[in-house]
Amino acid sequence: DSVRNRHLQWVSKVRVNTQAVLKRAQQIQGHNKNKKQWQAAWLLRAVTCIDLTTLAGDDTPGNVHRLCMKATQPVRNDLLKSMDMxxxxxxxxAVCVYPSRVAxxxxxLKAANSSLPVASVATxxxxxxxxxKTRLEEVRMAVEDGAMEIDxxxxxxxxxxxxWEAMYDEVCQFREACGEAHMKSILAIGELGTYTNVYxxxxxxxxxxxxxIKTSTGxxxxNATYPVAIVMVRAIRDYFLKTGHKVGFKPAGGIRTAKESLVWLTLMKEELGDEWLSPHLFRLGASSLLADIERQIYHYVTGRYAAYHQMPMA
Structure with a gap:
């Protein structure tokens, strides 16, 4: 209880300097000047950090299956070959779906002999x-159906x-309902009003x-913007410095281009360091991003751009 009170005192003292955040976000976007040969490697790194997602009302077993196959082979084999990868x-x-599609x-994935985790949104x-009660039940059901990660x-x-105390108690209950599954908490930053609230x-x-911690539902x-990300990753850094505990970061919603994925990787590298450049501590929530990354890799390998219909779509 004293730990909890100390924690809540820390929360009550927080103030965020908006101008400094905006300035830093602008800087990050200007930094991303990867040289050609590194760019392909960075793009492949981005692919390995994607939670390939479908969260639509018209999801069917068929399009979920297709998404899973794409997740296990996200980049065309001939392209990987020419990069010796x-x-x-x-x-x-991971693959991210609604609870009803987890099974x-x-x-x-099982049929494809893949150990890729399934993530499910819930609550x-x-x-x-x-x-x-309903939100907790939803978490338990998703875990029961085999979800290894719960958003x-x-x-x-x-x-x-x-x-904040009530929010803390709720999230603790979600944590408990997740059991062995990893828990990602979506803050829905577009609805929190201020940077201080986000922090x-x-x-x-x-x-x-x-x-x-994850920016948005999409x-x-x-959705995911760079200034908000700065606030969130600095909270992650402060939390790590105070507790020694490393928490991952997941921007989601509206991330569509290969170029943006490189800015996100740059942001992680500069704000949190190389350790946060792996799927263990960084995820990109996306559905259409992969097609653009694959297209850029195709360009790197062949020197020309492919039409979208030449790429096996996610």
Whole structure:
């Protein structure tokens, strides 16, 4: 209890300097000048950090299966061969689906002899406005169906009204319901109002046992932006310096181009260091990003651009 009180005192003292955050975000976007031969390696690194995602109302066992196959072989084999990477086991980091599709994804990956983890959104995604009992049950069911990672959404109402203790207690219950599964906490930053709130929500989510903190559901009007990311990764850094505990970061929503994925990697490298450049501590939540990365790799290998229909789509 004293730990909890100390933690909550820390949360109450937080203030974020908006101008400094915006300035730093601008800097990061100007830094990304990777040389040609490094760029392909960085793009492959980005691929291995993708949570390949489908969260649509028209998801079927068929398109989930296709997504799983794409996740196990994200880049065309001939392209990997020309980079001498064909036997390096390049896959995405995970496949991310709704709870009702977890069993389909697990089945597809098992049939393909893949040990790729299935991640599931839960806790009343995306709004998080269902009863606590329902949200906890949803987590348990997703884990039962074989999800190894759970992307929960925090209750924004608690964050917006400053009920940090109540938010902490809720996320602790989600943590418990996850059991052995990794827990990523989605802050839905577009709905938190201020950078200070984003920082506080980040801290509370980490204190309550999150393995990752994630920017957005992808369903808000504002999703992953660089200034918000700076605030979140600095919370991760401060938390690590105070507790020795490393928490991962996952930007999600609206990340569509290979160029952006390189900015995200640069941001992680500069703010948190090389250790945060692996799927163990960094994920990109995306659905259409992979097609653009593959297209850029094709360009690196052949010197020309492919038409989108030449790329096996995710």
């Amino acid at each position: 064909q036997d390096k086991g390049v896959t995405t980091a 389909d994804a697990v089945k597809s 009343g995604f995306p709004a998080g406005q269902t009863s606590l 929960i959404v925090i209750n924004r109402t608690l964050a917006l009204t400053g009920q 506080k929500a980040s801290l509370v989510a980490m204190m309550a046992g999150s393995d990752f 369903k808000e009007s504002v």
